[in-house]
Every structure is written in structure tokens, then in C-alpha cells.
Amino acid sequence: MGKDVIVACDFASREEVLAFLDRFTGFTEEKPYVKIGMELFYGAGPDIVREIKGRGHRIFLDLKLHDIPNTVKRAMAVLSSLDVDMCNLHAGGTIAMMEAALEGLTRPDGTRPLLIAVTQLTSTSQERMEKDLLIRESMDQVVMHYAHNARLAGLDGVVCSPLEAGKVHEVCGADFLTVTPGVRFADGDVGDQVRVTTPARAKELGSDYIVVGRPITAAADPVAAYRRCVAEFIG
Ligand code: C5P
Numbered sequence: 054m055g056k057d058v059i060v061a062c063d064f065a066s067r068e069e070v071l072a073f074l075d076r077f078t079g080f081t082e083e084k085p086y087v088k089i090g091m092e093l094f095y096g097a098g099p100d101i102v103r104e105i106k107g108r109g110h111r112i113f114l115d116l117k118l119h120d121i122p123n124t125v126k127r128a129m130a131v132l133s134s135l136d137v138d139m140c141n142l143h144a145g146g147t148i149a150m151m152e153a154a155l156e157g158l159t160r161p162d163g164t165r166p167l168l169i170a171v172t173q174l175t176s177t178s179q180e181r182m183e184k185d186l187l188i189r190e191s192m193d194q195v196v197m198h199y200a201h202n203a204r205l206a207g208l209d210g211v212v213c214s215p216l217e218a219g220k221v222h223e224v225c226g227a228d229f230l231t232v233t234p235g236v237r238f239a240d241g242d243v244g245d246q247v248r249v250t251t252p253a254r255a256k257e258l259g260s261d262y263i264v265v266g267r268p269i270t271a272a273a274d275p276v277a278a279y280r281r282c283v284a285e286f287i288g
Contacts, residue, residue: 056256058282059086059113061234061266067097067104074108076275084109085279086138088264091116102135111138113232113264117171119143122153129157129168137166139232141212144170144199151206169232170203170211172196193217197224204229214248215255215263222259234264238281241268252285260286 064070070093077084087110093101094116106112114137118125125142132140142154151170158165173182173195182188188195200211200221210230213221218231237249244267255263265282272278 056260056287057086057262058252058279058286059088059232059262059264060269060279061088061090061264062093062270063090063266064093064270065096066093067101070097070101070105073270073275074105074110077279080276082283084111086111086113086262088113088115088266099135102137106136113137113139113141113262114166115141117141117143118154119146120150122147122150125150126153126157129154133158133160133166139167139169141169141171144172144203144211148202148206151203151208155207167209167230169230170199170208172199172203172211172213175214175235193220197221200225200229210261212264215250215258215260216248218255218259218261230261231259232262232264233260234266236263236265236268236282238268238278252282256286256288 062070062073064073087105089102089112102112102114114132118128119142142151155168158168173192179192182192196217197220201224203211204225210232211221212232214235215233218233221231222229233255235246235249236252236255237243237246239251243249250258252263263286269275269278269282
């Protein structure tokens with residue numbers, strides 16, 4: 054499985070995201086892998102996926118599905134027909150929900166997008182997990198257990214911190230993908246991310262894909278920032 058940099062296109066409108074991607078017109082290398090989140094998808098609709106795909110980008114559709122198995126299965130079939138390359142769901146929806154999702158994603162010809170699980174959101178603290186969710190194990194145990202469930206269900210990997218990538222690979226195997234946000238250049242702004250690593254460090258820690266937003270989207274020269282990420286992460 055190839056390592057890659059995924060650009061988090063956290064824009065509110067079609068116009069903004071396309072203006073950003075216009076910077077990559079005439080780009081001679083493979084076009085960047087793009088992450089589309091809820092805001093853009095719900096605001097601009099499924100056509101935005103077709104339009105960006107039509108420009109030659111691979112797409113990670115970050116909608117984090119979580120519902121009863123049958124509903125997730127049917128929704129995943131719709132996402133698969135959009136020809137996305139990667140999508141995700143919450144591992145907390147149970148192994149049965151993840152298995153149903155995979156069934157829904159699989160196209161008649163047997164191909165399907167990669168399916169990645171969110172374990173516990175990084176916005177959830179140990180305290181909130183205990184008090185709100187009544188989960189008493191440590192965050193690390195919960196993350197690894199959910200990752201293991203995702204593996205059992207047949208998923209391709211998890212979203213996690215680069216700092217957890219090594220342990221996820223130990224528990225779930227070297228071929229189980231780790232998709233890791235929280236990446237910053239050594240000389241860049243941290244912003245609201247707390248535990249950050251550089252692209253080079255994420256590579257050393259074993260991340261398979263890094264998800265990078267503002268260090269590229271807010272850079273004076275986004276193409277140069279993207280190339281720097283690729284150079285540090287892939288070499
Ligand atoms: O701008 P920045 O590089 O912080 O963007 C990181 C992207 O990864 C955002 O789209 C954010 O929502 C997403 N993400 C994250 N932490 C997680 C899961 C997703 O930062 N645990």
C-alpha cells in the first residue's frame with residue numbers, strides 16, 4: 054500500500070475549494086489526494102465529489118457514518134457509486150455495522166473504496182469517555198480494541214495519531230492502514246492541534262497516510278507546501 058499525503062480541503066463552498074485546487078492546474082506530478090469533509094459535502098452536495106474526481110484527484114470522503122447496519126450499508130453503496138477512493142465510519146457502531154458497511158461499499162465488479170474506522174475522536178478525553186460514555190478502560194486500550202474490531206470486520210485501517218501508528222500496526226498488522234492527522238512543519242504554526250508531528254517524524258513512526266490541512270491550504274504557496282510535505286513524508 055503506497056504512502057501518501059492527503060490534503061484536508063476544509064472549505065465551506067464549491068467556489069473556495071475549486072479556487073484552491075486551481076493552484077494545482079498544470080501540476081505535472083500525480084494530483085494531490087483530497088479529503089472532503091461534512092461541511093463541504095453537505096453544503097455543495099455529491100456533485101462536488103464528481104467535479105473534484107473529474108479533475109484527476111483521488112478522494113477521501115470523511116463523513117464518519119454511524120447508524121444501524123442496514124442504513125450504513127445502503128448509504129455506503131451510494132458513496133461507492135460516487136467513485137471515492139477512501140471513506141470512513143465510527144468503529145463504535147459495532148463489528149456488525151462495519152461488516153454491513155463493507156458489503157454496501159463493494160461494487161458488482163468486486164472493487165470498493167478503502168474503508169477506515171474512527172476509534173475514539175481526539176476531542177474525547179479520558180474523563181468524558183468515563184463520565185459520558187461509561188467506558189472505564191484507558192483511552193489506549195479502547196483505541197486498540199476498536200482498531201482490532203475494525204480489523205476483524207475486514208476494514209482497511211483506522212484514523213489515529215502518528216504517535217499511535219506503531220502500536221496499531223503491532224496489534225492489527227503491518228498492512229493495516231494508519232491515516233494520521235495532526236501534522237505540522239517543524240517551523241510552522243501548531244494552531245488548535247495539540248499533539249503534532251512533522252511529516253518526516255510521521256514517516257518514521259509508520260503512518261501510511263498523513264492528512265494535512267492548514268499547513269497546505271493556508272500557505273502563501275500551497276503547491277510548494279504540498280511538495281515539501283511529499284518530500285518529507287515520501288522522500
Ligand atoms: O488543518 P489541519 O492540518 O489541522 O487539518 C487536519 C484535518 O484532519 C482536519 O480536516 C480535521 O478535521 C481532521 N482530523 C483531525 N484529528 C482527528 C481526526 C480528523 O485533525 N483526530
